[in-house]
Amino acid sequence: MSYTLTTPLYYANDRAHLGSTYTTLACDAIARHQRLRGERVTFITGCDEHGQKIQRTAEAAGLTPQAHCDAVSERYRQLWSRWQISNDRFIRTTDPRHRQLVEQFFARVEAAGDVVEGRQQGWYCVACEEFKDDPHEAQDPECPIHRRPLEWRDEVNLFFRLSRYQRQLEELIRRPGFIAPASRRREVENFVAQGLRDFSISRVDLPWGIPVPGHPGHTFYVWFDALLGYLTALFDPAEPVRLERLQERGWPAQLHVIGKDILRFHAVYWPAMLLSAGLPLPERVFGHGFLTREGQKMGKSLGNVLDPEVLLERCGRDAVRWYLLRDIPFGDDGDFQQQRFTDLVNSDLANTIGNLLNRTSSMARRWFAAAVPPAGAGAADSHPLALAASHTAAAVGEALENLDFRVAAEAILQLAGTANAYLNDQAPWKAMKQPGRETAVAADLYAVLEASRWVAVLLAPLLPELSDRMLRQLGQTPFDSSAHTGQQTGAWLAAQRWGVLASAAALPEPEPVMQRLELDAPL
């Protein structure tokens, strides 16, 4: 089976912010989970590089649009690489192959009779790249979102006949699971119910875009071009772009993850475009929420923007991933609070999970020749920790399928908590002082080591690096869920069996797998 998922193609107007990082981290966890399950994954991200806004930003910086995009997209690429994002593809809409794809796609849409000319007059926001509904006679109207003056436009554009797809889209949107979370569905339903209007797919006098074949002077509207980037990305960079081959390359996508602000484009315009071109539709569009910081919207004017590069530098990947995935319900809006961030990272990762492994490993080494103790009763499937582990695995699997990272994380945490409590109940440090209890202690420690191993295994999609360190400390081979080299062997599922640790196998000297986070200054 293959599993294709995408982040949005981020607009190359400016560098990455926390929101795009959040989206990308979540997708990374999904991609890794699917690889670990044995799926052939194509995880797509990239940059959307056309449009008037970029052209103007480049001009203002004294650069050509291409040079500007080269710089911005390179910065994205490097950022994702530093976050160890496991994307298989990074597509840029200025890639020459993308132009081929757009041309092929447009030819289909045009052949379907879905392209018509129309005159468009109105006030236009360059930042939104959209016409606004302000009345024609308005004096100096402003964009309510960007607080910038609107520009008067009067042009003949090409329109996509969205209105023809009214019925089909209504049906699609009703389909359970297409729009997720379900709470966002109503909004789109209402929008469609108002009656779909054709939308323009070209601009005139905008050189920074892909020329529309057969329509001199027109370039494609940036959204039309950008969405198609998901398709271009599926082709191997070395192979020619051929729309007929799309389905062999992993289309349709199982999942588009986006911010809730662009839900309409993905749940309405995009499916209609695909229908017109005779291509299958993505299975699911997931619109997640936005992040605020300490209760306030992040913005340049407030000067409270949290820079993902700074965050990475000062806190590390595991900590940030954990906080964002474990504390913010995926789909809802969330608030980044520094105190809570450090509290959770320290409590969950360092104290509960890290210390569990550390204390157990240290006892095992001390009393059982630096090795995994004889398993005895600890290897039994009926051991309380074995039962807990298998419940946890089921819960984690289900939660991850539902993209509910928070529930998955909590389940893992609970397993670690159960194991910690078990240790306190059994108190091996006391038992070891009594003669004849050595076998029982060995079994207890074995079981707790196994539980720790399960914690590490289940953590692999969410926190690949911490999982890695834990498994090494247990003398196990870590999982490879990265792009391209990801194992896809089912090793991860096979590791979800009680009793994998071999008694007498050497245990490396323990060192803390997770440092506590001490932030002396605000981020």
Place this chain on the structure above:
RNA sequence: GGCUCGGUAGCUCAGCUGGUUAGAGCGUGGGAUUCAUAACCCCAAGGUCGGGAGUUCAAGUCUCCCCCGAGCCA
């Protein structure tokens, strides 16, 4: 202006089709312990469930109005 989604302990959230003293984790306070990253384990305090009215034997849970936040459409 119309619509959507939220408003439950200091913080983040659970509470299905209405039904015993409203739950969890973090944080706070206390206890116990020493294997461990001053960690782990146990216990406790903390809520008039945004406000008001209504339906009902019974409402955080249903209806209406209002307030606040986020968003969609005008």
